[in-house]
Amino acid sequence: MRQSGQLIQWDDAKGYGFIQPEGGGPRLFVHVKAFGLRPRRPFVGERLSFVAGADAQGKARALKVQSLEPRPARAPAPAAAAPRPESLRGASLWLIPGFALLVLMVHLAFGLPHWLWGCYLAMSLATFIVYAGDKRAARLQQWRVSEATLHGLALACGWPGALLAQQLLRHKSSKPAFRHLFWLSVIVNLLGFVLIFTPLGTRLLSSYVSF
Template sequence: MREQGILAKWDDAKGYGFIQPQGGGPRLFVHIKAFGLRAGRPFVGERLSFEPGRDAQGKARALKVQSLEPRRPVTPPAAAPRAAGTARAAGSASLWLIPLFAVLVLLTHLAWPLPHGLWGFYVAMSLATFIVYWQDKRSAQRGGWRVAEGTLHGLALACGWPGALLAQQMLRHKSAKPAFRRVFWACVAGNILLFVLLFTPLLAQWRRV
């Protein structure tokens, strides 16, 4: 039996949101797949009809969603696709940071021998981070539980940022959200700075000053 409601919250990057039923009651989770084929993206305030249902875990959600709006509000001109293309190009260019960091590690090792296994630790953490990004991307597509952004940032700070960079570009995940990117790059800078302070004489020189 179909019901009606309003799209009260929508995250276009993640592809899900929540519908407030017209008759009251708790909000219902809705995934982009529930909308089927439609001309435009869902938007907050859109009037919808839907069938109440449940997912594989038995949680309430909206199914077979249809718009009750005569037409979608006018969207901004095609600056958004150009901005997305610019962001992807900048992200691809940022991959050069990985070989540059590898050169930094090599030069540092030649000048001041590094602990055994340090590079292996970076590789292991990067692989683990890539897998976590992949799982989060998969959960986003299926409407499942997501990995907290704080966890992703923690992995990047703990030497996993090369794997995070690869995942962002290869999986197209977390590569266009400005707030996330700002914190991510702060974690990358923090990790590289910590590496320099711990494994070069720079910290000792500062202490002498």
């Protein structure tokens, strides 16, 4: 007949311990092999069900031991790791060479004013310097550059320098409201480039004006 008891002593290194039957009586020796296959090791205080038996020398021991403890809840499957915001922000730097390639293709296909490259380079350099100065002012608690000025520089062809400064200097890169307006200025700048310097944009503008 099966009995129930509690594991009152256990040596995990040696693989044996003792069970105290619930109905009283002497404690019973139990070996780890009596537990069969189970997902967790026995532990002191565990309630067990067993069959009282004897070994080859006639000494009492517990056999066919089963746990009466509730099964531990299965750990939920790990969710797919979400992309880190930092990695996404770093990936946005590819927009700069992508835009440079776009400008080159438009130049080869339709021709562009020579001053356009210089305008983007100069404004990007100036914007980067302004970002660096604002970061230094923030560290020293000095007079700061207004966010409106930073957005204006980004809109006036300086957004590549602003994007570089945000990533390399880690400045203005974690404020959601600022970044939303920054990306809006980038979109407006790119749309302006397409509308002004490509035939498609010229046709759209002329059709809008005639309408």
